[in-house]
Amino acid sequence: MATTVIETTPPHLKPFVPSPVPATVQTYGSSIWGWITTTDHKKIGTLYLFTALFFFLIGGIEAEIIRAQLGGPNRHLVSAETYNQIFTMHGTTMIFLAIMPLSAAFFNFVIPLQIGARDVAFPRLNAFSYWIYLLGGLFISIPILFGHAPNAGWFGYAPLTTKAYSPGVNVDFWVVGLQILGISSLAAGFNFITTIINLRSPGMSLMRMPVFTWMAFIVQFMIVLAFPVITVALFFLLMDRFFGTQFYEVASGGDPLLWQHLFWIFGHPEVYILVLPAFGLVSEVVPTFSKKPLFGYPVMVYSGILIGFLGFGVWAHHMFAVGMGPIADSVFGVTTMLIAIPTGVKIFNWIGTIAQGQFKATSASLFAVGLVCLFTIGGISGVMHSSPPADLQQTDSYFIVAHFHYVLFGGSIMGIFAGIYFYFPKMFGRIMDEKLGKAHFWLTFVAMNLTFFPMHFSGMLGMPRRIYTYDAGQGWDAFNQTSTWGAYLLFVASLIFMYNFFKSLKSGRPAGPNPWGAGTLEWTIPSPPPPYNFAALPNVTSRYPLWEGKQADIDSARINQQGGKSAEELGIVLPYNTVKPALSALFLVLMFSGLIVGHWLIFAGAAAMVLALYAWLTSPLEPEHH
Amino acid sequence: MSTATVSHHYSSTGLDNRKIAIWAFIGSECMLFVSLISTYLIYKDRSVVGPYPHTPWTDPSTGHVYHAILNIPVTSASTFILLMSSLAMVLALSAVENKGKPQRNLGERILGNSKLWLFMTALLGLGFLGCQAYEFTSFVNEGLTIKTNLFGSTFFTLTGFHGAHVTAGVIWILSMLFIDIKRGLGPSDALNVDIMALYWHFVDVVWVAIFTLVYLIR
Amino acid sequence: MDHSNEADVVAADEHGAGSEHTGPGWSVYWKVAVVLTLITIGEVWVYYIPAFVASRLFLPTLLTMSAVKFVIVVMFYMHLKYDHKLFRTLFTGPLIVATATLFALLFLFGHLRLGHGG
Secondary structure, eight states: OOOOOOOOSOGGGSOOOOOOOOSSOOOOOOOHHHHHTOOOHHHHHHHHHHHHHHHHHHHHHHHHHHHHHHSSTTOOSSOHHHHHHHHHHHHHIIIIIIIHHHHHHHHHHHHHHHHTOSSOSOHHHHHHHHHHHHHHHHHHHGGGGGTOOOOSTTTTOTTTTSTTTOOSSHHHHHHHHHHHHHHHHHHHHHHHHHHHHHOOOTTOOGGGSOHHHHHHHHHHHHHHHHHHHHHHHHHHHHHHHHHOOOTTOGGGTOOHHHHHHHHHHHHHHHHHHHHHHHHHHHHHHHHHHHTSOOTTHHHHHHHHHHHHHHGGGOGGGGGTTSOOOHHHHHHHHHHHHHHHHHHHHHHHHHHHHHHHSOOOOOHHHHHHHHHHHHHHHHHHHHHHHTSHHHHHHHTTBHHHHHHHHHHIIIIIIHHHHHHHHHHHHHHHSEEOOHHHHHHHHHHHHHHHHHHHHHHHHHHHTTOBTTOSOOOSSSSOHHHHHHHHHHHHHHHHHHHHHHHHHHHHHHHOEEOOSOTTOOOSGGGGSOSSOOTTSOSSOOOOOSSSHHHHOOHHHHHHHHHHHOOOOOHHHHTOOOOOOOSHHHHHHHHHHHHHHHHHHOHHHHHHHHHHHHHHHHHHHHSOSSOOOO | OOOSSSOOSBOSSSSOHHHHHHHHHHHHHHHHHHHHHHHHHHTTTOOSSOOOSSSOEEOTTTOOEEOOOOOHHHHHHHHHHHHHHHHHHHHHHHHHHTTTSOOOSHHHHHHTOHHHHHHHHHHHHHHHHHHHHHHHHHHHHHTOOTTTSHHHHHHHHHHHHHHHHHHHHHHHHHHHHHHHHHHOOOGGGHHHHHHHHHHHHHHHHHHHHHIIIIIIOO | OTTHHHHHSOBOSHHHHOOTTTSOOHHHHHHHHHHHHHHHHHHHHHHTOHHHHHSTTHHHHHHHHHHHHHHHIIIIISOTTTSOHHHHHHHHHHHHHHHHHHHHHHHHTTOSSSSOOO
16 A cells, blocks of 8 residues: 555645546446336436436426416417416426425435445335336326316415316326325435434544535425325315315315415425525535535534424415414514524525635536525515515515525525536536536526516516416516516526536546545545445544545545445445335326226225335345345 | 344444334324324314214204214223233233243243234234224214214324224234244344334324324313 | 444444333333323223313313323333433424424414414
8 A cells, every 4th residue: 555645734725636537437337127126326316317307397398388478468378277287387397396306316316425325224215216206207297298287386275176176187186196296205204314314434423414414314304294294285185076075175164274284384394395405515515616614514504403493383474365363473474584594594604615715616616606696585585575564465476486486496406506517427427518517507597587586576566476467567568578588598598508418428528536626425436436335434534524534534535436346346235126116106106096097096006016015025125144 | 243134234323224214204103193183173163064073963954863973982992902002012022022031930921922912912903993993884874974074074084094004003013923923033023023013102102192182172 | 344344333233123121121011001091091081070071170181191191102112211312302303393283283273272363
């Protein structure tokens, strides 16, 4: 072994020398069957990424149709009914089929690598989560091709969604589809909670974990606590629609607010579920490209935990206009204002990191800074909604649409793009084109503001949400026109991204283990990582092993960087490939489909699923070893 | 060191993955049952028509008199049965953990018989389900279905979810009993039995809440 | 080589699994069963006392009794008292969120008599 020099200058202050690049780029190879039977978190993460990007495109097309329809007064590009389907599916697709799975792609790929693990705690359950997502996503998306898409908003308020007011099959697809998709998230939640608690490499205490893993950890708890509530709300609606129960029947004494409360008890934590992973990604990108550790790590962690808890205490701010009474309005107004504090604190931590470091503008870091700017704007409008009297004007207007697009596009999507540019080399062994990346960023940043900033104004001037057209002369025309042009530009930007993504997959510049000079464990292994991730489980002594680590960290990195050895050569046992998770997912979805197709399918699907589960539970995860 | 089965893998806490997962699952189930219970309580006394849980009702259109639907004596018995099933479960786990230790008298031989206690747990669980089945069918015969009113919808959904959880638990226990009969369960299986037991006790504890909030509180 | 780190580290074996050496034994189990039975009898007993049912003590008493049953099953049968602190955290967090949600909903729908909810 070569003599090792103990580093005395903190590595992050030294000039950056890219890590050595291998001669050939490792690819995943393998057949379609290999992908269907995989239990490898890296491949599952890749599957999530591709599928989610596909649905992001679909949701984007739906947005373009919306904007085309609203670009001028009294247009009739689509009928009112079609418009209802389009905006419902836009929201449903973006939230459940694009943003959450994009986050899941990073949870899957990055978490085990960041904590020094070989895989997640339950690899087969992990695969199951993906297949449920894919099949559930198709289940809820295909009906639009036949004009039967869900059409009552992504939030499906009852009694509108009861059989009396929505007699068609559209809402059936929505209720059953969401029920299916919830299972995917719940299963993954239990998986990642266990993984993060129990599979951290020696020395990696909770307060040494990278912030992305921390944010992901908090999100998993939010998922497992919030999704049961929407499961119950959906179950009630399902029972009302299919079996004639009275949950949402006003004539029988049912309360029209029951759905809203149950939905938003889920729905509010859901928006933090949507944004915290992006915060986590930015918390990795910003320090890397500032060449300094994140400013205020403990504060970032504690504020995240606080958001996790407080997120369950603000839901009725979505209902300030329903007449809950002064006590409820005041309490939820206050809690909503309070939650702005831990959220805002993070902004300062990122700014502090950049200010004290040596910032380098790359595609990834630009998108991260984009989040900091745009989410702040979204946060400001959010705080404006937190006052019940002010919200009485803002609610149900385009002012709200502006707010949530600033936080979801300006927040979640910008953060996710930062993450994609950042982790693309680690996932695929190649670097995305920086010129195209920067073009993508600037066009997106400008177009995003063009699209959504005018909505603050049209909203303030009274333009309601979810209308399919409007009369001229109300002062809304110019704003809508601008938004529409902005949206077209956004689409062009997304095409640039897609082109860059696929081109770089084929011919991007090859990447070594650490093309960015980052400091955490995932950058100590080859790009892409070997199936077993770490040749030797690292002993961790700091938050940034590659920057602040002691000799042990450096030695681990040296061993793990080399790659080239197979699992067998290293004596590492990997789980079997198996089709049982995919089969179980298929039968589960068929079982649920029986509610719409015919009750015989419920029983057939359930029976098949039980058999598949039994086979799964009685077969070993991996070969015997000692 | 550790024998045959699973999980002699590395772990940060020294604890087993599946035990951590089941507790996370139980936490999640708290939210599930709280949503169901909350809805029941929200809709308490809001049904426009009867039958009602604790008070009689005369149907104005038919003149038929419905007595208070809930049957406290039967449900008290089923509650007791379920509580005792938790005792049996705890003894089953103990028996599995201590398998192989010397049993010095009849008492210890009985306590140490895992098959007996697994069987008793399943039997008591089935007893509970039998009481539920009796209860549900008698309610339907007396004119309360899941569609009748808010009480019917919320009651049958809440107790139905709970009953489904009990049923899944009974199947789990019977499978474990089957394995015990086939190859015998020993200390290396203690974790699996423990996880099953945690699930079972949780289902029992949910019933403790339901019994009070639905049956006893008027 | 890959096991060299792991050998120094605590491996999960049966020690983590159960509570055989630190857990409760048969004597605790049957005592808990007796307490559960007695409390259940008590709950049903007071249900049949109309004067008590009508009084303001009925609700708090019943809630307390079932809370005690809940706690002793969780502490002793689910041996949360004897297990690693992690499980206590994993359970109480969600329990707090769930209980707070329950009370909030009861208030919002007008079932708690402090001010009105709706």
